[in-house]
Amino acid sequence: MILPLLLIVLVLGELPGSRCSVSTVGDLFVLEGGSVTVPCHYNPQYISHVKYWCQGRMREFCSSLARTDDPESAPKGKGRVTIADDPTQHVFIVSMRDLTEEDSGWYWCGVELGGMWVSDSTASVYISVIHGMSAVSSMLSADEGSSVTAQCLYSKNLRSSEKRWCRSGNLNSCMVTDSEGMFSSKNVFIHDDRNNMFTVTIQQLEMRDSGWYWCGAGQQQVAVHVSVTAQTTTLSTTPPIQNLKTTVRNPSVMSSNDPYSRPVWESPLVVCGVVLLVMTVLLALWKLRQLCKKKQKHRGTNETNDNLTICPWREGDYKNTSVIFLNAPAQAQIL
Template identity: 25%
Template sequence: MGWNGGFSTSYCSKQNSQPGNARKMALLAFIFLLALLPAGSAKSRHPPKATILSPVFGPRQVYGVVGGSVTVKCFYPPTSVNRHDRKYWCRQSGRRCVTVASTTGYVSSGYEGRISVTDYPEAENFQISISSLSPTDAGTYECGVGDNGRGLSYKVTLSVSQGPDVPEAAELFYVKLHSTWTVTCSFGEEFTYFRKYLCKMEGEGCHDIIDNIEDDVIDADYRGRVLLSLERSPGSFSIMMTQMDWEDAGLYRCGAGEYGKNGKSKELDVFIYEDKNFPLMKSTVTATEGGSATFECLYEPLKKSSTRVWAKWKSDKYTRIIDNTGYVKPQYEGRVAMFENPNNRTVTVILNQLNEADKGYYWCITNELKEQQTSAELKLTEGKPQLTGQKEVEARVGSRVDLTCSYPCAYYSYEKYWCKWSPSGCSMMPASDVRQPGPEATCNTSNRTVILSFDSVTEEDAGWYWCGVKRNGLFGETMAVKLSVTAAGNDAKHSPELLDVDAPSHAEFPNHVEPGPGPRGGAYSDSGVRSGAAPGSSDQGHGSNTLALVLGPIAALLLIVVTAFAVVKYRQMKRSDLVSIGSYRTNISMSDFESVKDYSASNSACVKESQETAIGGDEFVTTTDTPESAAEAKKAKRSSKEDADLAYSTFLLTSGSIAQGGSGGDSPALDVSPPQDQV
């Protein structure tokens, strides 16, 4: 019993706890779903169903007075089928919609003479005009294209009142998907100093999107793509909203003051439809710091008078950076350029040398076809530019200059180019693999470089040059290079090729004379040293002075040694004294007396055949002996023994003379000739 009772209690408590747990789980699930829901904003999370199902758009509510008239405007997509198709106005009756009037000429009974349907295909709308209104005309209607029941229609409510005061109907805006919506709101001079705003209707309230007082009031979903600008007319302002999406459809209010409290407002009804021919532009552009960013803008080439402006967005205004009239904001010179592409009806704007201050939203603005205005956000990411090279180059007039741009393998198949920047654009110089004369871009695919060469640079060549890549006609990354050109000969003394010479000062050398003009092609620094001659000539002059100081004593010493050697040799020659033997003179050295017999033999032979000319002569004259000379020669002839004795005596006398003379000087020559009586 106790066991059963215990079991029953346990079972009952378990049963009772199940509903409580289920409620807890349901509550937790509900809280979880609430957490997943995004924060409230002015944007609806889902586009209106009618926007998707039917592209026909008209007023939600139309107001009229008894006896008065009303006009209903309905829009439709401008396709060829829609332009030629039937337009109609029908009244709902239960599940049916009975045709009241159409463009085929049909008019139902009771409406003859007071209703018409007119098509305006160029304006992409048709209008229904009803006059002589009566209370019975009030009701629900549809304006449509084609046959009734096809779904290409829009429901309109017509209200007819007795009083003269008729509520103002909402202004209609038929806006293409991804295009720009533009509206002007005017409230009169009395509202000049009131707060101006735009809000979107949500239930009974209106969620603020933007105003002209506080930047922080801008809704996050509209930041960077909505602009409020004050007009010249007092109390008037304009609204531009770009990149319109399905979720932007709905009811808005523009006003002066505070909605629901004071001031005045106006209802705006915005409808979004899709045009397959309208291009989708990038809403976000990502680039690296120091690199470049490319923006695409829409324009109509046939509208020659259209002004195209590229500007940076602010909540209450935009800052113009560049336009198609040649204007460039000064701090953007060399950084931004505009390229028109008539083939695809776009304008490409490139901004390079990016930095942190460039982050933000940029707008393409035109004074015609305002729906083509676009906006995009620029974001910077970490990384390095793909195109690299020297960003600043200096050169002198007449010199050769090469501007080099290196690209990675990813750009190997891209079209490369150089262009010279100017406020009106960037003049293209497409790169080629074959070098041609003059400034031209050449591409070296082996080391992936694009080179812009100047054979002889001029001052007119100075400026900004861009290196870039293209693919399929679309512009890609660019790199800007600034070329500075100076006149030849300016500040030659500061050239890195000139040497700094320690020239003597005038104080140290008062008699120093400045050099005159040097040969053509030379240049002189302030010290007077010619620096345009052979490199290092000034250093050599300085070194030659030092070398002379060092080698001077050595050269003097060598000169003394050479002189001494010459003196010794001369003394040796002097010591070989001139000896007279009879009427003959000859130089005799010590070796000549090694063999007395040889000497006497040779001498006797020579005496018979020749006679010496005057002293110092270098000729020997051969003569013929006469009988008288033969007798004298025979008479003066000595024996061999006498000659040997005489030669030996001469040697002894000469040796003695040398010994007496020493090194102090030359001894006089001794006359050892035989006595006259022996000759």
């Protein structure tokens, strides 16, 4: 009874999906001659365990390509495969470059658990290495007047083929690289690295440049869309600075129409000063007249003395001024 139960446990442990401690991405398609990077996630309890990457249809018989405890242990990798563990993120990264069609197949992310009765924790991914082309980004956008660059990837068997950049729907618009993998015009520049990618740069973009294009190599092509955004003009609210002219006024030469060239006597301060002066003089004369009236009331009719009295006004006379000597002999002579 015990033996059948053990067999059931072992069988269940080997079933796909029975262990979810390691996970990775889905199936991948890679151009021949290109590279691929695969993240393998694991549970935190496996931080100190050895991680590995192997190739084969079945995990039990897969060929090891790289291990975290000995990165140089897989001769089949030939330096094309690297593995690196990141314990802080609980993931190890596998990179493969210069892929060929023979590299297509099943691969496994594995965490070595050890022990006779405990199988390793693994996750599988199928990688297909194909011929053809692809674009790093199939949707590009840029502002009017600026530039944009398209990156076109191609497989290994297309390295010696000429590369083309064409406007979709217009075969006569194709621009083709020369024997050195170059093309240059007023606004378009193409460069082929002769490995797995060529770039197309369009300068001084105009609104009419918006639309669909395609990268081509041999009989392969891939579509790329370019969107050109119109420039937005910002209206300045600051008025333009005008040239300021400085006028030097000559105080000796002034125009009568110039509000700053009024005569001195038209100044409000001068007018107020003159009015105040006239009022002060009138008030003083009025006080002097009142003083004369008071003295006349206290003065006798035949008073003879040598005093000199100044009475500049007579009753009703405000224009003439008289000097009267009250000395009798002097008055007799005058009469």
